[in-house]
Amino acid sequence: xxxALITMGGLGAVIGVVxxxxxxxxxxxxxxxxxxxxxALPGANCGGCGLxxxxxxxxxxxxxxxxxxxxxxGGADLAHILAEIMGVIVEAKEPDIAASTCTYxxxxxxxxxxxxxxxxxxxxxxxxxxMKVCTIGCVGLGSCAKACPFNAITMKENGLPSVDEQRCTGxxxxxxxxxxxxxxxxxxxxxxxxxxTTDECTTPCQRACPAGINIREYIKQISLGNHLKAVQVxxxxxxxxxxxxxxxxxPCENECRRKYIDEPVxxxxxxxxxxxxxxxxxxxxxxxxxxxxxxxIAIIGGGVEGLSTAFFLARxxxxxxxxxxxxxxxxxxxxxxSVLRLPHEILDRDIEGIFEMGVNVQxxxxxxxxxxxxxxLKEGFxxxxxxxxxxxxxxxxxxxxxxxxxxxxxxxxxILLMDFxxxxxxxxxxxxxVIVGGGELALETAGICKDNGAKxxxxxxxxxxxxxxxxxxxxxxxxxxxxxxIFNTGVVRLSGEGDDLxxxxxxxxxxxxxxxxxxxxxxxxxxxxxGLIFQRSETGTSESSETAEAPLLxxxxxxxxxxxxxxxxxxxxxxxxxxxxxxxxxAIGAGRRAAASIHLLMYGISPTVSEIVVxxxxxxxxxxxxxxxxxxxxxxxxxSDAKDPSVxxxxxxxxxxxxxxxxxxxxLQCGLICYQHSGNA
Numbered sequence: 137x138x139x140a141l142i143t144m145g146g147l148g149a150v151i152g153v154v155x156x157x158x159x160x161x162x163x164x165x166x167x168x169x170x171x172x173x174x175x176a177l178p179g180a181n182c183g184g185c186g187l188x189x190x191x192x193x194x195x196x197x198x199x200x201x202x203x204x205x206x207x208x209x210g211g212a213d214l215a216h217i218l219a220e221i222m223g224v225i226v227e228a229k230e231p232d233i234a235a236s237t238c239t240y241x242x243x244x245x246x247x248x249x250x251x252x253x254x255x256x257x258x259x260x261x262x263x264x265x266x267m268k269v270c271t272i273g274c275v276g277l278g279s280c281a282k283a284c285p286f287n288a289i290t291m292k293e294n295g296l297p298s299v300d301e302q303r304c305t306g307x308x309x310x311x312x313x314x315x316x317x318x319x320x321x322x323x324x325x326x327x328x329x330x331x332x333t334t335d336e337c338t339t340p341c342q343r344a345c346p347a348g349i350n351i352r353e354y355i356k357q358i359s360l361g362n363h364l365k366a367v368q369v370x371x372x373x374x375x376x377x378x379x380x381x382x383x384x385x386x387p388c389e390n391e392c393r394r395k396y397i398d399e400p401v402x403x404x405x406x407x408x409x410x411x412x413x414x415x416x417x418x419x420x421x422x423x424x425x426x427x428x429x430x431x432x433i434a435i436i437g438g439g440v441e442g443l444s445t446a447f448f449l450a451r452x453x454x455x456x457x458x459x460x461x462x463x464x465x466x467x468x469x470x471x472x473x474s475v476l477r478l479p480h481e482i483l484d485r486d487i488e489g490i491f492e493m494g495v496n497v498q499x500x501x502x503x504x505x506x507x508x509x510x511x512x513l514k515e516g517f518x519x520x521x522x523x524x525x526x527x528x529x530x531x532x533x534x535x536x537x538x539x540x541x542x543x544x545x546x547x548x549x550x551i552l553l554m555d556f557x558x559x560x561x562x563x564x565x566x567x568x569x570v571i572v573g574g575g576e577l578a579l580e581t582a583g584i585c586k587d588n589g590a591k592x593x594x595x596x597x598x599x600x601x602x603x604x605x606x607x608x609x610x611x612x613x614x615x616x617x618x619x620x621x622i623f624n625t626g627v628v629r630l631s632g633e634g635d636d637l638x639x640x641x642x643x644x645x646x647x648x649x650x651x652x653x654x655x656x657x658x659x660x661x662x663x664x665x666x667g668l669i670f671q672r673s674e675t676g677t678s679e680s681s682e683t684a685e686a687p688l689l690x691x692x693x694x695x696x697x698x699x700x701x702x703x704x705x706x707x708x709x710x711x712x713x714x715x716x717x718x719x720x721x722x723a724i725g726a727g728r729r730a731a732a733s734i735h736l737l738m739y740g741i742s743p744t745v746s747e748i749v750v751x752x753x754x755x756x757x758x759x760x761x762x763x764x765x766x767x768x769x770x771x772x773x774x775x776s777d778a779k780d781p782s783v784x785x786x787x788x789x790x791x792x793x794x795x796x797x798x799x800x801x802x803x804l805q806c807g808l809i810c811y812q813h814s815g816n817a
Contacts, residue, residue: 170198172221176214177207185307197222230426232306234289234299235322237337238274239352239807241295245273246810261315270809271757272335274318280310289319324426327372328448329732331699332750339806340391340758341403343750346698346725349373351388351403352805358406359800364421366410371423374724375447375493376440376486378415379469381408382478382788384721393804393811396762399770401803402791409796415482420489426453433734434459434517436503436546439467440720441667442523443490444727445734450494452735457517459501467529469720476787503546509670510548510634510688519734520670522546523727526663546665547630547692549637553581553661560584566656567591570640572627573598573708574661581659582619593619594653596642598708600624626706628694630658631673634687643705666707667726668692669734695733696743698725699751757809764813771799 177190185193185206196202197218204218246269254260257279260267266275276295288303289310297310297319310319317335332338332348341351350369357366370377384404392400414421431454435442438460446456464470466483491497501507503522512520524530524546543555543562553574556563569590571578575597582593597604601623611621622642628650629641640653660666673689697704701711733743750756776785791799804811 167198169221170194173197173218176217176221178214230323230325230424231304232308232321232323232326233301233304234280234306234310234319236274236297236299236319238296238318239337239805240270240810241274241292242267242276243293243295244810245270245807258313258315266316270337270807272316272318272337272808273810274316280314280319283309283313285309324424325452325735328451328728329735331702331745333746333748334750334754334756335748336750337808338750338756339808340393341388341806343756344391345373345388346719346722347373347728348725349388349407352803354410355401355403355406355800355803356805358410358796359803361797363410363413364417367414367421368423370407370410371421371489373728374721375444375490376720376724377407378411378482379478379486380721380724381405381411382482382786383469383473385719387721393759393762393806394765394768394802396760397765398767402771402773402799405771405773405791406796406800409791412790415485420492422489422492423451425451425493428455429453430455431738432457432517434512434520435523436520437467437523437525437529438462438465438497438499439523439525439529440469440723441525441727441730442467442521443487443495444724445521445523445730446495446727447490447493448728448731449734450490452731454735456495458495458497459503459507460497460499461502463499465497465499467525476785479784479786504544508548508635509546509692510632510690513670513672513690514688518671518738521730521734522665522667522670523730524665524667530664544665547637547658547668548632548635549656550630550658550660550665552663552665553577553659554663556584556659557581560588563588563657565590568653568655569593569657569659570653570655571595571659572661574659575604578659578661579614579621582614585659586617586619590657591618594655595619595621596625596627597621597623598626598645598706626704626709628706630668630692631690633689636687645705648705660708662708666694666712667730668694669730669737671737693733693737693743695726695730696745698729699745699749702745702749702751759809759811762804762811765804765811766814768802770802771795 173194174191177194179190185202187193187196187202190207193202193206197204197206204222207214207218247267248264248269249267251260251263251267255277257275257277260275260277265271266273268275274296276291278291278297280297281289281291285307286303286305288300288305289297290300292298299319306321306323308321311317311321332343339352342348345351350372354366354369357363357369367377374380381404384407386404388403389400392403394400429452433449433454433456435446435449435456435458438458442458442460443465446458449456458465465487469478469483470480503509509520530544543559545551551563553571557577565585565588567590569585569592571581571585571593573596574581578595578597582595585593604623606621614621624645625642626645627640627642630637630639631641632638637656637658638654640655640658641650642653643650670690670692673691694707696702697709698711701709704710704712736743771791773791774789776787776789
C-alpha cells in the first residue's frame with residue numbers, strides 16, 4: 137500500500153514537471169487587446185465582415201487589416217467602442233456596395249462553349265477561361281448570389297448579377313468568390329481612387345480618356361432621355377463638363393469602334409449637350425460625396441488642376457481651401473481661350489459647381505508672400521499641394537513682367553534653373569546646392585554657383601553616364617571643385633524645417649536604393665515647379681523646442697504617376713513636365729490623382745498603383761472590326777450665324793434634343809469586346 141502511494145506520488149510529480157515544462161514550451165500569448173475586442177464583438181458570426189466569424193474579425197482589426205467599423209451586426213456604437221480599445225478615431229464612412237462591372241451576360245455575348253451541368257463559376261473559369269469569348273466576362277452561374285449571406289444578389293434574365301443596395305452590407309464575400317472580378321465593392325471613395333486595370337471591363341473610349349470618364353454610361357443615359365443623370369455620370373470624373381464639352385481634343389473619339397463602320401460617335405458634343413441641359417434648368421447636378429472628415433487641405437493654384445484636386449478632395453469628404461494668386465479662378469481657361477469658344481459665363485458656372493461641392497477659395501494670395509508651406513501646415517492644414525501650372529501659367533500670373541519681385545520661390549530654397557541663369561545675382565545661395573537635370577547647362581550653372589560662394593554642389597541626372605556622354609576627365613575636374621555628378625537618379629522626397637530646405641532624397645533607378653543629400657538650395661531644370669504634396673514629417677516639430685513658435689518639420693512628396701508612366705519614379709520623369717498638362721482634360725486627370733495621393737498619404741498609405749493598371753503598353757482584349765452594325769450618319773455640330781458682329785454668339789451652337797437623341801443611339805454600348813449589333817435591344 138505504501139509502495140503504491142509512493143509510486144503514485146512519484147508519477148504525479150513527474151507529470152507536474154512535464155506539464156509545467158510543456159506550458160512554457162507551448163505557451164501561446166493572447167494579446168489582451170484582441171481578447172478585449174473579442175469580448176466586445178457580438179459573437180453573431182454572421183459573415184457580414186467578410187471573415188469566418190468574430191474571432192477572425194478581431195484578429196484582423198488588431199492587425200490593421202479591418203477597421204473598427206467592420207462589424208455589421210454591432211453598428212456605430214460598437215465601432216466607437218472598438219476604436220477606443222485600439223486608440224484610434226472613427227471617421228464617418230460611406231457604405232461599400234457590391235456592383236457588377238460586366239456589360240453583357242451570357243445571352244447577349246459571343247460564346248466559346250456551353251458547359252451543361254456546370255453550376256460553379258470558378259469551375260467553369262478553369263475550363264478554357266469560361267464560356268464567353270471575353271476573357272473576363274461574367275459566366276452567369278451565380279456563385280456570388282449563392283454565397284451572399286444577406287440574399288442581396290439575384291441573377292437577372294440578362295445573365296448578370298443585380299445587387300439590392302438596401303440588403304447589401306459591403307462585406308465583400310461576393311467579391312472574394314467571383315473568379316473574374318466581375319462583382320466588386322464600390323463607393324464614392326473607391327470610384328475616385330481607382331485606376332482601371334486589365335482585369336476590368338473597360339471600353340476603348342474610356343481607356344483613351346485622360347480623365348477616365350464612363351463614356352458608355354453617360355451616352356446610354358442620354359439615349360434614355362435621362363440627361364441630368366448623364367451629367368452626374370460625367371461629374372464622377374470631370375468637374376468641368378460644359379468647359380470640356382467645348383474645348384476637348386477628343387482622344388476618346390479616335391478609339392470609338394464606330395470608326396470601323398462609318399464615323400466615331402460625337403462623344404464630346406454629347407457631353408456638351410448634357411451640360412447645356414443642366415445649364416438650362418439653372419440647377420447644379422452634383423455627384424455623390426463621402427461623409428465629412430473635417431480634414432483641411434490647402435491647394436495652391438486656382439487653375440484646372442488645382443480646382444479639380446479640390447473638387448475630388450471635397451468628394452472624398454475633406455475640406456479643401458484653394459489659394460489663387462490672381463483675382464480670378466480658371467487659369468489659362470480664362471486668359472488663353474477665345475470667349476467665342478469658351479464664354480466666361482460657361483467657365484464660371486462650372487467653377488460654381490465646384491464651390492457647391494464644399495470647396496473654399498481665397499484669391500490674390502501668393503505663396504511665399506502671404507504665407508508659406510510651413511505656415512499653412514502650422515495653421516492646421518494636413519497637406520499642402522502645389523498646382524501652380526506651367527511656364528505659360530506663370531506668364532499669366534505674373535502679368536508678363538520680369539521684376540525682381542516676380543521671381544517665385546514657392547518651395548523653400550527651390551529655384552527654377554531658367555530664373556537663376558537669367559538673374560543669378562538676385563539669389564542668395566547657401567553652401568550646399570543640388571541641381572536636378574539641365575544637361576550641359578547644369579554643368580555651367582554649377583560653375584556659376586561656385587563663383588557665388590557655394591561649397592558643395594551635386595548634379596543629379598535621370599540619364600545614364602553613357603547617354604550623357606561626359607568626358608571622365610571633365611568629371612574628375614569637377615569633383616576636384618566639390619562638384620559631384622550622379623547619374624540614373626530620380627528625386628522622390630524633399631524635407632526641411634520651417635522655411636528652410638534641408639534634405640533631398642533620391643532613388644537609384646537601377647537598384648531602387650534610396651539616398652539622402654543635405655542641401656540648402658535646389659535648382660530644377662523645368663519650366664514649372666513640380667506638383668508636390670507637403671505634409672508634416674513623422675517627428676512633427678523641431679526637437680529643439682516644443683513651443684508654438686518652434687519651426688515645423690515638413691516633407692514634400694510627389695503624387696503617383698498617370699497610368700501611362702506608372703513604372704517611372706521621381707521628379708522630371710518622362711511625362712511629368714508636359715504630358716499631364718498638354719490639355720485641360722489631362723489637368724483634370726492629374727487633379728484627381730493628386731487628390732487620391734493626398735488622401736492616401738493622410739492615412740499613412742504610400743500612393744502607388746496596381747501593376748496591372750491599364751497603360752499604353754498593356755495587353756487588353758479588344759476587337760479590330762465590328763460585324764452586324766448598320767451605318768448611321770454622324771450629327772454635325774451646327775455653327776452660329778456670324779453675320780451680325782454686334783450680337784455675341786458662340787461659334788458652335790450645340791446639339792438640339794433631336795440631334796443628341798439620334799447621335800446617342802449611334803453608340804454601340806461596348807463592353808470589353810462586346811458591342812450592340814443592329815436591331816438588338
